[in-house]
Amino acid sequence: xxxxxxxxxxxxxxxxxxxxxxxxxxxxxxxxxxxxxxxxxxxxxxxxxxxxxx
Amino acid sequence: xxxxxxxxxxxxxxxxxxxxxxxxxxxxxxxxxxxxxxxxxxxxxxxxxxxxxxxxxxxxxxxxxxxxxxxxxxxxxxxxxxxxxxxxxxxxxxxxxxxxxxxxxxxxxxxxxxxxxxxxxxxxxxxxxxxxxxxxxxxxxxxxxxxxxxxxxxxxxxxxxxxxxxxxxxxxxxxxxxxxxxxxxxxxxxxxxxxxxxxxxxxxxxxxxxxxxxxxxxxxxxxxx
Numbered sequence: 001x002x003x004x005x006x007x008x009x010x011x012x013x014x015x016x017x018x019x020x021x022x023x024x025x026x027x028x029x030x031x032x033x034x035x036x037x038x039x040x041x042x043x044x045x046x047x048x049x050x051x052x053x054x
Numbered sequence: 055x056x057x058x059x060x061x062x063x064x065x066x067x068x069x070x071x072x073x074x075x076x077x078x079x080x081x082x083x084x085x086x087x088x089x090x091x092x093x094x095x096x097x098x099x100x101x102x103x104x105x106x107x108x109x110x111x112x113x114x115x116x117x118x119x120x121x122x123x124x125x126x127x128x129x130x131x132x133x134x135x136x137x138x139x140x141x142x143x144x145x146x147x148x149x150x151x152x153x154x155x156x157x158x159x160x161x162x163x164x165x166x167x168x169x170x171x172x173x174x175x176x177x178x179x180x181x182x183x184x185x186x187x188x189x190x191x192x193x194x195x196x197x198x199x200x201x202x203x204x205x206x207x208x209x210x211x212x213x214x215x216x217x218x219x220x221x222x223x224x225x226x227x228x229x230x231x232x233x234x235x236x237x238x239x240x241x242x243x244x245x246x247x248x249x250x251x252x253x254x255x256x257x258x259x260x261x262x263x264x265x266x267x268x269x270x271x272x273x274x275x276x277x278x279x
Contacts, residue, residue, distance in 0.1 A: 010080070012087040015151055019090045019144040020071075022182060023097070026136050027248065037259045049272055052246055 056258075059251035066244035073237035090148040096242040098141040098166065101248055102204050104134035105169060108176075109201040112194035124190035125264065127197065128180055129257035133249050135173035141166055153217060161210040162218040166202055172200040186264055 009016045074092035081088040108130040115124030145163065146156040147252050157163065176193050183189035211220045230238075265271050 004077075009086040012085065014153060015087055015147040016089055019093055019147045020086065020142050023140055030133065030136055030252055033146055034256045034259070038255065038262075040191045041259050041266070042261045044249070044273075045266055045271060 055234075056251050059247050059254065063244050063247035063251055065260050066240055066247060070240035070244045073233060073240055076228065078233040079142070079231060084152060087148060087151050087180060090144050091238050092224060092241045094144040094148060095238055096245040097137045097144060099242065100245050101134055101137040101141050101166070101169060102207055104130050104196075104249060105173070105204055106201060108134060109197040112190075112197040114171045115190055116194040116198070118176040121187075121190075121264070124187075124194065125258055125260045126253070127190075127194065129253045129260055130249075131173055131176050131180075133253055134171060135177065137245070137249070138166060138170040138173055142170065155253070158217055160217045161252070162207060162216050165207040165210055168203055169207060172194060176200070 007017075044052060070092070074089055078089070078092075080086055108127045111123040111127040113131065114120060115122075116129060142163070145166075149158070151155050176197055179196055180189045180193040183192055210216060219226055263269060
């Protein structure tokens with residue numbers, strides 16, 4: 001079996017790669033959002049700490 | 055603990071995808087399309103399981119007034135919602151070539167859609183109340199009442215005459231090929247570990263957000279830097 005055949009998935013390519021692609025997209029978006037949220041709150045806390053010192 | 059779960063999830067995904075696409079044989083009836091099940095079944099099962107865990111944490115927070123369990127419930131909701139959506143999405147992409155329809159108002163599909171709405175309702179209700187403790191209590195009530203839906207999803211294929219097939223894996227044995235089983239279990243474990251890792255990472259931000267006025271947070275090394 002060559003790679004062309006593999007990606008064609010016997011005619012079901014759109015359905016299969018659409019499913020696994022959406023899964024990948026969801027996981028990546030979720031990871032990015034959660035990491036972004038952590039960066040934001042740490043920045044915010046950092047600012048709060050700095051203003052208290054003044 | 056987060057990196058540990060995250061790395062084992064990543065390894066399990068690689069192994070699971072390898073088995074799903076290179077080891078598991080082609081299905082005699084569904085050809086290659088059945089491979090969607092390797093992501094559909096784990097997403098569906100985890101979407102139900104996470105809901106029960108979320109409702110459990112929410113109930114603990116409601117009964118014992120523990121803040122951390124309510125925060126844990128809030129951390130689980132977005133992951134559960136995404137998995138419920140993924141379950142419906144992959145189900146539609148499988149349903150189109152196999153049933154000839156993206157969507158039917160079948161008991162199982164409808165109850166899974168309700169599960170997605172319950173997750174979204176939980177998130178929206180929590181976000182709409184300013185006082186976090188009151189938000190915890192209100193959304194906990196929603197989560198607990200909504201948990202009635204989980205057994206309905208699970209048993210829907212037995213209680214009603216549905217288009218959705220029954221379980222292929224039963225306690226008494228399974229009708230699946232060994233490699234298909236291994237692929238499915240590995241993918242399920244991968245999604246499970248991923249869900250733990252991402253929820254723990256999310257709850258850490260929620261804790262910091264909600265405890266931002268406390269002494270211990272301002273003394274954290276990450277904050278001081």
